Amino acid sequence: MAGILEGKKILITGVLMESSIAFHAAKIAQEQGAEIILTAFPRPTLTERIAKKLPKPENVKVIELDVSNQEHLDRLEGLVREQLGDRLDGVVHSIGFAPQDALGGNFLNTPFESVATAMHISAFSLKSLTMALKPLMTEGGSVVGLTFDAQFAWPQYDWMGPTKAALEATSRYMARDLGKDEIRCNLVSAGPLGSMAAKSIPGFDELAKVWDSRSPLTWNLTDQEPAAKAIVALLSDWFPKTTGEIIHVDGGLHAIGA
Structure with a gap:
């Protein structure tokens, strides 16, 4: 039986470690x-090593891509064309970054320069990456x-919270403007997982404890598969008329008050 991505060509960002979603x-x-191509920054060699652990590592190309670098974005289409041909069916945006002074309880003191960096890389890049491709x-x-x-305002998450709000709004506007081209744009809202990105957040363990007490379904910090699925x-083609949506893969916590 053919898989649900049979014949599709997909670009995936954010493969940093085996624990990455x-x-x-x-x-x-x-x-x-699917036939896939990966992007990486700032260490493509790290992603190349991790890619060797994929089921079909022999054909996976890794492209260096800094989404805040316009030259990188301008060359991306040509590099993908060289590897996958003239068609791309899907893009996975798994990119987020905030300087340390934008996290960990420093919300009221974070300078705009750090906020701007977080917004550029974590939210605006959804638009710039998509338009490049x-x-x-x-x-x-x-x-x-x-x-x-x-x-919600989460403990220690600080300016990554507003950047995610901006990301969610950006996805809705992209859904509006790209629908005429039959391009869907959706987000997966995952619960806390022990990825490299999560571990860089001060107080992540405190945040994760919320799921132990409030999530209706048992939550496993080390199980990335539900979000990945x-x-x-x-x-896939199984959501042909779904766009501008946020699918929660968080054990149901988003639906629970106290």
Whole structure:
């Protein structure tokens, strides 16, 4: 039986470690029949090593991509074309960064320069990455990003919270403007997972404890597969008329008050 991504060509960002949600999305995408290409920054060699652990490592190319560097974005289409041909069916945006002074209880003292960096890399890049690749999405396609529920103010998360709110709004506007090209844009809102990105947040353990007491479904900090499966499902043709949506893969905590 063919996989749900059989014949599709997908670009995936954010494969930093085996604990990355993006790594598990890449793994499942390959298992479901996709041909993938990865981007990495600032250490492409690290991603190249991790890519060797994918089910089909022999054909996986890694492109260096700093989403805040316009030259990198301008050359991206050509590099992807060289590897995958003239069509791209999907993009996974798993990119987030905030300077240390924008995290860890420093919200009221963070300078704008640090906020601007966080917004540029974590939110605006959803638009800039997609537009860099849009010429290849000639038959429509699916853009899937990762968020952390921006409805709430989380302890220690500080300016990453507003950047995720901006990311969520950006996804809705992209859904509006790209629908005419049959390009869908959705987000997966995952609960806390022990990824490299999560561990860089001061007080992450305190944040994670919330899930132990409030999540209706048992939450496992080391199980990236549920979020990765949601990403792959949204990349597939099984959500043909879903766009501007946020799919919560958080054990149901988003629905619970106290």
